[in-house]
Amino acid sequence: MRDASRPDVPRPDAPKPDAPLLGIDLGGTTTRIGIFASPDAPRFTVLARFPTDADYGHALDQIAHETRRGMGAAWAQLAGVGVAIGAQVARDGQGVLTSPNLPDYVGRPLVADLAARLGCPVRLAHDGVCGVLAERRFGALLAYERAAYLTLSTGTGAAIHLRTAATALTISIQVGHQLLDGNPLPCLCGQVGCLETLTGGRQIALREGRPPAEIDDPLFWEGLAQKVALGLVNLAQLTRVEAVAVSGGIALARPALRPRLRELVSARLRDATLLVLDAALGEDAPLVGAAALLAEPEERILH
Numbered sequence: 108m109r110d111a112s113r114p115d116v117p118r119p120d121a122p123k124p125d126a127p128l129l130g131i132d133l134g135g136t137t138t139r140i141g142i143f144a145s146p147d148a149p150r151f152t153v154l155a156r157f158p159t160d161a162d163y164g165h166a167l168d169q170i171a172h173e174t175r176r177g178m179g180a181a182w183a184q185l186a187g188v189g190v191a192i193g194a195q196v197a198r199d200g201q202g203v204l205t206s207p208n209l210p211d212y213v214g215r216p217l218v219a220d221l222a223a224r225l226g227c228p229v230r231l232a233h234d235g236v237c238g239v240l241a242e243r244r245f246g247a248l249l250a251y252e253r254a255a256y257l258t259l260s261t262g263t264g265a266a267i268h269l270r271t272a273a274t275a276l277t278i279s280i281q282v283g284h285q286l287l288d289g290n291p292l293p294c295l296c297g298q299v300g301c302l303e304t305l306t307g308g309r310q311i312a313l314r315e316g317r318p319p320a321e322i323d324d325p326l327f328w329e330g331l332a333q334k335v336a337l338g339l340v341n342l343a344q345l346t347r348v349e350a351v352a353v354s355g356g357i358a359l360a361r362p363a364l365r366p367r368l369r370e371l372v373s374a375r376l377r378d379a380t381l382l383v384l385d386a387a388l389g390e391d392a393p394l395v396g397a398a399a400l401l402a403e404p405e406e407r408i409l410h
């Protein structure tokens with residue numbers, strides 16, 4: 108195992124105060140890298156976008172290669188890297204605990220290995236955590252003390268952000284692996300009956316023989332909306348979040364889905380309200396939130 112304090116590639120200087128940061132959205136299907144001037148602003152330049160390599164070592168090598176290629180000599184000035192990953196992160200924030208969609212990443216020292224390749228501090232969080240941080244800081248969730256972010260993508264992920272006058276806590280939750288009564292489908296996580304068997308892009312593609320983007324049957328989409336809405340109603344009742352920002356490739360490619368979710372959620376909830384909002388940052392929310400991680404105290408995140 109590499110020692111993160113001794114990077115493979117020497118850094119000529121200590122980072123300057125205005126040194127750039129990287130945000131990386133390491134999704135189950137696609138990886139995106141963005142360069143940020145600050146973790147406190149959502150503006151960035153896309154450095155690279157490529158299919159996520161299922162092989163852990165190859166994926167990290169490719170991230171390092173694309174960073175050096177895109178930044179030239181400036182990569183050695185990086186002040187820090189934030190990574191949003193479509194996987195459950197270990198409690199210590201150093202690697203992946205479970206991931207049906209990226210199984211080769213489980214149990215690896217991802218933070219130390221990436222720090223060794225890029226020669227700078229690295230932070231890691233679930234992409235739902237990064238999404239809710241981004242929407243809470245810059246997007247649709249600015250006004251809410253109890254907020255959630257839901258991504259409908261390769262998997263179905265979420266996180267909640269709870270704020271008081273004194274502090275704030277961002278909590279990763281396994282929304283896709285809540286059980287739906289009567290659902291007989293085995294999930295890639297090992298349970299039977301998870302929401303994600305019906306809403307996760309990978310599990311839909313395995314069952315239907317084609318990705319959700321290629322399915323045009325209105326009955327399929329109504330069924331998916333019904334199941335997602337049920338998951339959101341359960342989320343609202345269990346956590347009392349007031350608003351949820353919805354994003355992810357499946358939601359963004361299907362604009363009619365979010366209005367339908369609004370109708371279904373408000374029709375089911377009686378003694379609570381959950382505002383179903385479009386993520387203002389769209390597909391960029393996890394990437395922006397990954398960079399924002401670098402300004403978020405680690406003790407305010409429950410992985």
Ligand SMILES: [Zn+2]
Nearest residue numbers: 284294296301
């Ligand atoms: Zn599951």
